Amino acid sequence: MTDHARAAAALLRDSGQFKWYVIPLLLVVIYVYATEVERRNWNVFFAGLALWGMDWFNEIWNSLVFHATGRAPVWGTSGPTAYQILIGLNIEICFMFAIMGVAAAKMLPPKETRILGLPNRPVLIAVNSAAAVCVEVLLNKAGVLTWDWSWWHAGVPYLIWLLGYVPFFIACFWVYDLPSVRSKALAVGAILGIDALGLIVFGALGWL
Template structure:
């Protein structure tokens, strides 16, 4: 086990790490989603949940990588936190992704709008994912986000971009553009359902 992984493991679900600022952060997230419900802006509401659900899925398989290898997760969070949920996910990151999807969806132009003559959705997926990778590089250099595998490094960010973020924004925009609220709810339900089953099964096995 690497040193960074050991530090992260010691933080996982340690209630002594709790900080009171998590409460106002939670209320900020609740307020943001409540505003979209009040406006009946279902496109943005479900898009935000979809991105958050995709991040949770990534965090689950990241934890399984650590369990399977015994060496290190693909990424780990080792900085101060109010609560460490999984080896690569703290409560602050969870709130961040809950807001990120809403923000990305609210900035979407109409689907028919083109950027440099190209459909805007793929361009915006690529740009948003690249910006998110840039933030991760800064967090890695600050020493609060560890990368222990040679194929997941700032020197080769393609996989971080492709696996770490492209699916997030793809799901976010896909759900946003679905034609009916029912289809949006089903899509989000599938994502969250898979997450829930994985958390229950792998959590019961002690793999998370």
């Protein structure tokens, strides 16, 4: 096991790490979604949940990589946190991704708008994912986000871009563009349902 993984594992679900700032951060997330509910802006509401759900999916398989290899997760968070939920997910990251999808969806132009002559959705998926990778590189350099595998690091950012973020924004924009509230709710329910099933099953097995 790498030193980074050992440090992250030592923090896993340790309630002694709790910090009071979690409460106002939670209220910020609730306020963000409550605002969209108040406005009946279901496109943004469900798009935000879709991206958040995709992050949970990634965090589950990342934890399974750690369990299977016994060496390290693909990414880990071993820095200070108010609560370490999974090996690569702390409460601060969880809240951040809950808001990220809302922010990305609110900036979407109409579907027919083109960017440099190209359909805007693929362009924005690529650009938003690249921006997120840049932030990850900075977090890695700060020592709070760790990478211990030779195929997942700043010098080879392609997998971080392709697996780490492109699916997030694909799901976010796809749900945003679905034609009805019912279809959006079903899509998000499927994503979160798979996440919940994974957390229950793999958690019960002690693999997370």
